[in-house]
Amino acid sequence: xxxxxxxxxxxxxxxxxxxxxxxxxxxxxxxxxxxxxxxxxxxxxxxxxxxxxxxxxxxxxxxxxxxxxxxxxxxxxxxxxxxxxxxxxxxxxxxxxxxxxxxxxxxxxxxxxxxxxxxxxxxxxxxxxxxxxxxxxxxxxxxxxxxxxxxxxxxxxxxxxxxxxxxxxxxxxxxxxxxxxxxxxxxxxxxxxxxxxxxxxxxxxxxxxxxxxxxxxxxxxxxxxxxxxxxxxxx
Amino acid sequence: xxxxxxxxxxxxxxxxxxxxxxxxxxxxxxxxxxxxxxxxxxxxxxxxxxxxxxxxxxxxxxxxxxxxxxxxxxxxxxxxxxxxxxxxxxxxxxxxxxxxxxxxxxxxxxxxxxxxxxxxxxxxxxxxxxxxxxxxxxxxxxxxxxxxxxxxxxxxxxxxxxxxxxxxxxxxxxxxxxxxxxxxxxxxxxxxxxxxxxxxxxxxxxxxxxxxxxxxxxxxxxxxxxxxxxxxxxx
Numbered sequence: 001x002x003x004x005x006x007x008x009x010x011x012x013x014x015x016x017x018x019x020x021x022x023x024x025x026x027x028x029x030x031x032x033x034x035x036x037x038x039x040x041x042x043x044x045x046x047x048x049x050x051x052x053x054x055x056x057x058x059x060x061x062x063x064x065x066x067x068x069x070x071x072x073x074x075x076x077x078x079x080x081x082x083x084x085x086x087x088x089x090x091x092x093x094x095x096x097x098x099x100x101x102x103x104x105x106x107x108x109x110x111x112x113x114x115x116x117x118x119x120x121x122x123x124x125x126x127x128x129x130x131x132x133x134x135x136x137x138x139x140x141x142x143x144x145x146x147x148x149x150x151x152x153x154x155x156x157x158x159x160x161x162x163x164x165x166x167x168x169x170x171x172x173x174x175x176x177x178x179x180x181x182x183x184x185x186x187x188x189x190x191x192x193x194x195x196x197x198x199x200x201x202x203x204x205x206x207x208x209x210x211x212x213x214x215x216x217x218x219x220x221x222x223x224x225x226x227x228x229x230x231x232x233x234x235x
Numbered sequence: 236x237x238x239x240x241x242x243x244x245x246x247x248x249x250x251x252x253x254x255x256x257x258x259x260x261x262x263x264x265x266x267x268x269x270x271x272x273x274x275x276x277x278x279x280x281x282x283x284x285x286x287x288x289x290x291x292x293x294x295x296x297x298x299x300x301x302x303x304x305x306x307x308x309x310x311x312x313x314x315x316x317x318x319x320x321x322x323x324x325x326x327x328x329x330x331x332x333x334x335x336x337x338x339x340x341x342x343x344x345x346x347x348x349x350x351x352x353x354x355x356x357x358x359x360x361x362x363x364x365x366x367x368x369x370x371x372x373x374x375x376x377x378x379x380x381x382x383x384x385x386x387x388x389x390x391x392x393x394x395x396x397x398x399x400x401x402x403x404x405x406x407x408x409x410x411x412x413x414x415x416x417x418x419x420x421x422x423x424x425x426x427x428x429x430x431x432x433x434x435x436x437x438x439x440x441x442x443x444x445x446x447x448x449x450x451x452x453x454x455x456x457x458x459x460x461x462x463x464x465x466x467x468x469x470x
Contacts, residue, residue: 017280017283017284017287018284020280021277021280021281021284024273024276024277024280025273025277027269027273028270028273028274028277030269031266031267031269031270031273032266032270034262034265034266034269035263035266035267035270038259038260038262038263038266039263041259042256042259042260042263045252045255045256045259046256048252049252049253049256052252053387055384055387055388057388058387058388058391062391065395072402139430142430142431143430145430146427146428146429146430146431146432149290149428149434150425150427150428152288152290152293153290153292153293153423153424153425154425154427156293156296156297156420156423156425157420157423157425160300160416160420161417161420163416164413164414164416164417164420165413167307167409167410167412167413168409168410168413168414170406171405171406171407171409171410171413172406172410174402174403174406175402175403175406175407177402178399178400178402178403178406179399179403179461179462181395181398181399182396182399182461182462182464183462185391185392185395185396185399185464186462186464186465188388188391188392189388189467190385190388190389190391190392190466190467190468191467191468192381192385192389192467192468192469193381193384193385194381195374195377195378195380195381196377196381197381199384226414226417227414227417227418227421229417229420229421230421231425232424232425232426232427233425233426233427234427
């Protein structure tokens with residue numbers, strides 16, 4: 001038993017499942033943060049390696065591939081941050097669940113007391129008082145349960161609206177970067193040379209730079225283009 | 236110093252940088268494998284949570300959202316496997332680098348010996364023999380260097396062709412899944428209810444099922460649509 005799992009056990013029954021899901025989602029976010037960090041490292045290592053080959057074409061293009069790969073890595077981190085926001089919305093459902101639990105418990109406790117007293121002492125004057133308490137507890141619980149279904153449905157939509165929008169944003173931006181990356185590759189002449197022949201000088205620095213500029217501009221002009229998730233909640 | 240870094244230090248100078256890059260890329264792959272595993276776990280936890288809410292709309296839709304989220308998680312794992320293949324291609328460059336190092340060393344060693352002998356004993360008959368050895372070493376090295384540039388350029392294109400194609404495949408498939416996920420969300424009525432009112436019964440099971448079928452079919456019909464990366468290598 002760890003401290004973390006102990007905390008999980010201390011959650012009210014009603015919010016236990018979502019509590020665990022939110023915890024697992026934290027591991028997902030951590031995995032994307034790692035992926036981002038390691039990809040940034042690979043991108044700069046690729047640039048360094050290319051420089052060390054002393055092949056001017058490989059050196060120039062590996063450096064520019066590194067720039068695009070870095071940006072792809074940054075998108076993983078931006079995605080992780082969006083997942084953090086989505087996770088925050090799930091917490092609002094979980095918190096509402098936690099707050100509804102005492103209301104359910106209170107109602108159940110009074111109902112139980114009434115049952116016991118009816119069996120042990122059916123003439124007890126305390127019964128009238130308990131019946132009144134139950135009416136109040138039921139009214140309070142009706143409000144709590146309405147709040148729970150309202151928050152659950154509204155925030156579930158909001159959370160996964162954000163989740164899917166973030167997935168689409170990462171995907172569309174990485175497609176832009178990858179397509180320009182493929183253009184860069186086409187600037188590398190891989191015609192085999194015979195021993196003793198030298199490679200012709202690399203003549204596409206300007207085109208390669210233009211590809212990076214195109215990628216940058218297309219990324220800057222990117223706009224979300226989504227079918228809206230409609231909400232009827234007004235809160 | 237760990238065993239792993241010791242192995243890195245034992246690499247020939249020429250292949251050290253790529254050796255490290257390939258190692259870092261292994262961490263990237265591990266991160267995506269983790270992301271995949273944790274996302275599959277979140278998807279099934281979402282379905283379980285929805286069932287426990289005892290709200291038939293939330294139960295049905297969270298189960299189907301879970302199906303789409305699982306498939307998004309599977310795409311992370313497929314992406315990791317594609318990165319493994321790309322990594323295998325980088326290893327071919329690294330192995331060629333490793334095999335070229337002795338040829339460079341051999342040439343440098345003979346050149347060095349000739350310099351020393353010319354200084355110490357310019358009349359030595361061994362000089363003629365060393366000069367002949369140098370001619371052979373230079374010829375052997377010319378072949379090795381040609382192989383190195385040929386493999387480097389060809390495999391660099393091939394590796395990043397695969398890398399970018401894999402990025403685009405994951406992106407396009409996750410976009411398909413996310414867009415259908417947003418359609419599912421629109422089946423959830425989040426109009427607030429007042430305390431005491433019941434939710435109307437959920438009437439969209441059939442539409443929700445159809446959305447999953449649509450997603451499945453669109454995924455099955457997905458085809459790569461890429462500008463080709465051209466190669467002039469014939470090996």
